[in-house]
Amino acid sequence: MPADPCPRSAQPTAKAPRKKPITVDRITDAALEVVATEGYDALTIRRVAAVLGTGPSSLYAHIATKDDIDDLLIGRLYAAVVLPEPDPAAWRAQLLGVYSQIRDLYLDYPGVSRAALATVPTNRETLRVGEGILAILLADGVAPRPAGWARDAMSLYVSAYALEQSLVRQRRRHQDQEWVLSHEELLDRFSALPAEEFPQTRRHAAELISGTGHDRFEFTLGLLMDNLRPESG
Structure with missing residues (x-):
């Protein structure tokens, strides 16, 4: 039986989808989404980060506070x-x-x-x-x-x-x-x-x-x- 030309250990792995970069516009979009669906009382940096699928620390390059x-x-x-x-x-x-x-x-x-x-x-x-x-x-x-x-x-x-x-x-x-x-x-x-x-x-x-x-x-x-x-x- 011929050898596998591409052993399992050498099989190319699928790359994880590249995350969109965090931008001011995306932060604003996410904040508006929170207010529209949950009300202004629900708006926090942590909640905005969750909508963006990231952690709060990722937002601090663009914002400092609420x-x-x-x-x-x-x-x-x-x-x-x-x-x-x-x-x-x-x-x-x-x-x-x-x-x-x-x-x-x-x-x-x-x-x-x-x-x-x-x-x-x-x-x-x-x-x-x-x-x-x-x-x-x-x-x-x-x-x-x-x-x-x-x-x-x-x-x-x-x-x-x-x-x-x-x-x-x-x-x-x-x-x-x-x-x-x-x-x-x-x-x-x-x-x-x-x-x-x-x-x-x-x-x-x-x-x-x-x-x-x-x-x-x-x-x-x-x-x-x-x-x-x-x-x-």
Whole structure:
């Protein structure tokens, strides 16, 4: 019987599939996947590493802390924001349009707006959007300091609004409800309050619970805008 021309010990072995390199984009993709499927509370460096099929130490060449992931997340979302050419005649509509885009991006990823709170943005896309908002305000003649403070206040409100909406989604019993309780339940509860203690709440219960969340979103941004005035002189 002829000798095996390629003894078993010399048989070529199949190479293990080459792992994709860890990159900032892959880290951001994995972080968004965690938030989209498990919520922002589940987002940790260890969880992101697990999604990438590696250990946490593999990520440290690109990030140092969870704050870095937060910055990447907001930067990725803000990359989708379309900024208008500043128009003094349409500045209110332009601001509302930009902040509505940010609101909707936050709402796509439950709780992700927490990543924008109490952080200093360094991502270029986040800074790009901040620059665009500032340009809209300055084009209307608002002085730099009130423009900057107003931008911070409106951004804070949008983040808080989106966070509350994500919590409402978790707590409401029916997915088609706007609030945790239905309007009918709220109206019944307010109307049943003792009249001597809560006369105004009882009398105006329907008005107090009127409007959708987005109606109230536009109303609140409008209140902030109403106090902005062009710089005199």
